[in-house]
Amino acid sequence: MAGVSLAKVRKTYPGGAAAVHEMSLEIADREFVVLVGPSGCGKTTLLRMIAGLETPTAGEVLIGGRPVNGVAPKDRDIAMVFQNYAIYPHMTVYDNLAFGLRRRGVPPEEADRRVREAAGILGIDALLDRRPRALSGGQRQRVAVGRAIVREPKVFLFDEPLSNLDARLRVEMRKEIKLLHRRLQTTMLYVTHDQVEAMTLGERVCVMNAGRIEQSGAPLEVYDNPATRFVAAFLGSPPMNFLPGRLRRSETRTLFEGRGFVLALPEGMTVGAEAFDLPVELGVRPEDLADDPQAAPQTFIPGAVELVEALGNEQLVHVLCGEARIISRREAHLRAPPGAAQRLVPRPDRLCLFRADSGSRLDARRRTPTP
Ligand SMILES: Nc1ncnc2c1ncn2[C@@H]1O[C@H](COP(=O)(O)OP(=O)(O)OP(=O)(O)O)[C@@H](O)[C@H]1O
């Protein structure tokens, strides 16, 4: 078992800008960390540096406290599962699993034990004699994960392992990877650009943007308390709504002046003096906006229904508020005909304020309530 540390690790490809900037990250022994971010933000580069497939331009990688910068990938005690898992088409499932072990000189009885154990964990025992073309996509994916398991590594690295699967299989494999972590109790670092995987899989999620970690924490903590507009917009589907405006002080309250409306901010929302001189954006998630026709002045965002997406379990009501489009998530059967006037009342404890220029959070962040 081993944790992973990155100490100011940087990667600049020849002729390119830095793909990963001075990144420091501690992954504890047995922890399950998900790195999430948009395409090109440096996720694969980071994993490949941990695996030893890419050399850091600067900084140090440690596995189990041991610096590994000069250590060959095969001697790092890690196993990586790639997006384009190449399983050998001409070999049976058994041989696909055993191949790497034989090459490493693992004795046949020991290799056989590990192959059968991994197959048992993944529920592919009955498929060991088949060739990959006779497997479903999900079964092939299991074989790819199995090849990592048989190595009994100290650390698993997953690079978007589910992105080739259809939506239903992805959900199923997501659950299995979570159970796998519970069962193996091994350190796992999982990379994805899928925010649902990030929210559901990890004990900790690190949101990456352009080669940097913008925020890291327990998934719900990051969701509830985004440090930046980027994080707020990245986690959540549909994403958080953002309304441009400015802040003003009245005698008793802080007021947000949006385009065509004024909203009194809740008492508990504290903002520094500098925020009053800046263009800002007010952020509120779709599930935190309810329509209340009786809402008092300065407690709501006015608008009109543009269209409704009925999803069966809920509906997404798109509301036009001046030029801004806002989405409000509601109970499936509440009526909201197109054109209907809306008074969208935000849940006061769920509002966020960001600087319009840098996207950094302006209001003091709340603590996530512990039940
Ligand atoms: N071998 C390379 N040579 C030059 N530039 C590279 C190389 N590999 C990656 N890059 C660049 O480094 C940046 C980070 O790439 P990386 O593959 O790490 O992104 P990613 O977050 O994994 O993206 P995706 O979600 O699309 O897989 C990108 O701008 C990419 O073009």
Ligand SMILES: [Mg+2]
């Ligand atoms: Mg990648």
